[in-house]
Amino acid sequence: MTSSKTIVLRSSDGATFEVDEAVALHSLMIKHRIETGGADSTTIDVPEVTGNTLSKVIEYCKKHVEAPNSDDLKSFDTDFVKVDQAVLCHLAKASYYMNIKGLLDLSSKTIADMFKGKTVEQIRETFHIKNDFTPEEEEELRKENSWNLFV
Amino acid sequence: MKRKRKGSVGKQAPSKRTKVDFFTSLHDDIVLDIFQKLPADILRYKTRFVCKRWFSLITDRVLRDHASFLLENTGGSSAVRLMDISEHKQGLALKDQPLELQYTGRTKSWCNEFLLITDLNKQGTLYVYNIISKKGLFLPPCSTSCGGHYGCKCGVGLSYDKFKGVYKVVHVFWGPQIQCELLILKGDIASCSSLAWKKIAGPYYTGQRRYYWDDPVSVQGRYFHWDVHCNKYLVSMDTVKERFRQTRLPVSDVFPMNKRYFLVEMGGFLSLLHNVTFDKINIWMLKDYQRSKWENMQSISTSSYLCSSIYPGFVLPFPVTCVRSKRYIIFRKPGPESGLYSYDLKDKVMRRLDVDIKPGERCVVRTIVAAGSFEIKA
Numbered sequence: 450m451t452s453s454k455t456i457v458l459r460s461s462d463g464a465t466f467e468v469d470e471a472v473a474l475h476s477l478m479i480k481h482r483i484e485t486g487g488a489d490s491t492t493i494d495v496p497e498v499t500g501n502t503l504s505k506v507i508e509y510c511k512k513h514v515e516a517p518n519s520d521d522l523k524s525f526d527t528d529f530v531k532v533d534q535a536v537l538c539h540l541a542k543a544s545y546y547m548n549i550k551g552l553l554d555l556s557s558k559t560i561a562d563m564f565k566g567k568t569v570e571q572i573r574e575t576f577h578i579k580n581d582f583t584p585e586e587e588e589e590l591r592k593e594n595s596w597n598l599f600v
Numbered sequence: 601m602k603r604k605r606k607g608s609v610g611k612q613a614p615s616k617r618t619k620v621d622f623f624t625s626l627h628d629d630i631v632l633d634i635f636q637k638l639p640a641d642i643l644r645y646k647t648r649f650v651c652k653r654w655f656s657l658i659t660d661r662v663l664r665d666h667a668s669f670l671l672e673n674t675g676g677s678s679a680v681r682l683m684d685i686s687e688h689k690q691g692l693a694l695k696d697q698p699l700e701l702q703y704t705g706r707t708k709s710w711c712n713e714f715l716l717i718t719d720l721n722k723q724g725t726l727y728v729y730n731i732i733s734k735k736g737l738f739l740p741p742c743s744t745s746c747g748g749h750y751g752c753k754c755g756v757g758l759s760y761d762k763f764k765g766v767y768k769v770v771h772v773f774w775g776p777q778i779q780c781e782l783l784i785l786k787g788d789i790a791s792c793s794s795l796a797w798k799k800i801a802g803p804y805y806t807g808q809r810r811y812y813w814d815d816p817v818s819v820q821g822r823y824f825h826w827d828v829h830c831n832k833y834l835v836s837m838d839t840v841k842e843r844f845r846q847t848r849l850p851v852s853d854v855f856p857m858n859k860r861y862f863l864v865e866m867g868g869f870l871s872l873l874h875n876v877t878f879d880k881i882n883i884w885m886l887k888d889y890q891r892s893k894w895e896n897m898q899s900i901s902t903s904s905y906l907c908s909s910i911y912p913g914f915v916l917p918f919p920v921t922c923v924r925s926k927r928y929i930i931f932r933k934p935g936p937e938s939g940l941y942s943y944d945l946k947d948k949v950m951r952r953l954d955v956d957i958k959p960g961e962r963c964v965v966r967t968i969v970a971a972g973s974f975e976i977k978a
Contacts, residue, residue, distance in 0.1 A: 538622055545630050553633060561637035569649050577619035581652050590649055 456483070457492040458507070464500030465492075466507055475510040477548035497546045502539040505529075509552050530559040534576075628657060635662050640868065644925065667921045667930065668966040670699070670707055671957060675720075678704040683955070685930065685942075687923050692942055696955055703729055703736055709758040710966040711821050716758040716769060726756065726769065728785065739769065742781055742797050746773040752812035759839035760821040760969040768839055770824060771797070774813040778802040782842060803835045803844035808859075817863045819870045821969035823889055831857045838889070850874075850884045850894035864919035865967070867926035871897075875916050879903060900943055902950055906933050917941065921965045935959065 456473040458466045473493070474480045482493050495503060512525055519525075530537060537556060544552035564572060573580055582590070623631060635643060635658060648658045672680040684695040705717035705727060717727045724746075729736035746754040754773040761768060769783040780802040783795055807828025816824035816837070824837045825847065833846040849857050855876040862873045870886040872894070883897040906917040917931040920940070930953070931941045938961075940953040 534622055538625065541626065541630050545627060553630070557630065557634040558637055560634050564638060564642070564647065569646055572647070572650050576622040578621050578623065578651050580650070582649070587649070 460500040460503040670964040711758040744773045755815040821967040866922040
């Protein structure tokens with residue numbers, strides 16, 4: 450690849466990041482913007498994503514674009530999502546908004562794995578979810594499912 | 601468990617002690633993407649009950665507890681009936697709507713939104729039709745001389761390989777040597793111009809089938825099973841690995857296995873309904889395909905009125921499909937007074953469904969495979 454064109458991405462809080470075009474194109478949303486943007490498409494605003502998150506997203510795209518066949522890609526991904534819940538949430542949202550399938554898959558899989566082996570109450574505690582069923586509703590649901598022999 | 605939180609008035613100011621629901625700010629599409637990575641049973645019996653939002657997302661968008669099948673005339677038609685059975689609190693709801701296909705033929709298989717149809721007028725050329733986009737494609741003729749897929753010497757099925765994101769047409773032809781070939785349909789079906797059938801090794805065991813073959817029962821859109829009229833084995837194929845094998849039938853001391861059984865998919869598993877007497881059925885479920893492990897589920901009693909008597913014997917009702925929660929099995933009473941029935945495994949009741957079905961109408965069951973690829977709206 451001979452093209453060394455760069456794109457500037459600007460986050461919601463005004464931080465700017467200069468990246469190779471090839472790396473930026475890993476986001477289908479940015480690809481679409483560039484293809485339909487016309488002459489002045491060297492700076493792309495990404496108002497849904499903060500600087501901190503955008504920086505991480507770019508790190509992910511760089512690795513996947515520049516070294517897609519490297520042996521340590523898997524371990525890179527595994528370490529990449531060893532972050533706290535808030536960051537994981539921001540990564541999922543950013544990857545959805547920026548249309549980066551690989552990162553969305555990685556984030557959702559990580560979140561899905563957090564469900565394993567947990568009871569309903571433990572899931573609520575882990576993710577701070579309020580139980581909005583009334584006791585009557587819960588009882589009815591429990592009764593409806595008590596017959597099943599298949600699980 | 602008490603939530604440690606400082607009381608706050610009016611607007612909730614974020615405080616270090618108040619933990620925000622992780623999922624509140626996530627769009628439904630993202631939440632669905634997470635749920636789709638969990639096994640269906642966990643979603644159905646656990647995850648659903650966390651909160652109301654999850655309950656409706658999982659029930660309506662992920663589990664989609666519908667059993668769908670087509671009713672079409674045996675002679676082939678372009679107007680078929682789409683039967684959709686869904687489960688509600690009060691029981692089953694049945695929808696019967698006409699579906700106009702832009703094609704006339706005999707539907708052999710149905711996976712997701714694709715029908716595999718054989719054209720009775722063109723020596724049985726295969727046609728793949730998308731019922732949502734209403735577009736279709738003729739498939740190249742297969743290399744065996746089976747004479748058109750509507751005789752009794754071959755069976756076809758449409759499977760979906762969710763790992764590779766491709767559909768596969770599986771064609772098994774009783775030659776008299778048993779032969780098999782596959783056609784792989786990538787991505788956008790309308791753009792498949794250079795398709796070629798690929799021969800694969802056929803099953804070396806074919807049971808009692810000496811003269812004919814037929815269409816398989818599809819499980820999860822991945823495992824195909826053929827009843828080969830044998831009391832010891834089935835013939836199965838893992839369409840992802842593209843490999844045949846024998847599946848040993850379950851063994852029971854109380855009711856030795858004979859040939860009076862039917863195969864049906866139940867909630868993602870192959871089930872064998874063994875008619876141990878004319879009105880009692882033992883249900884076996886193939887819980888583990890790799891290890892051929894069967895589990896004896898419950899027994900059900902159908903009733904003598906469900907058999908169709910053809911002197912000197914009778915024809916048993918056969919299962920058509922099952923709702924995904926596995927609670928209701930849909931049976932068809934064969935014969936001139938044909939009807940559809942649902943058996944409720946919880947209340948142990950057989951009920952006739954309020955739908956007209958003619959003896960000349962055949963059922964083609966839909967297999968829904970949740971696609972591995974997730975489409976993000978631009």
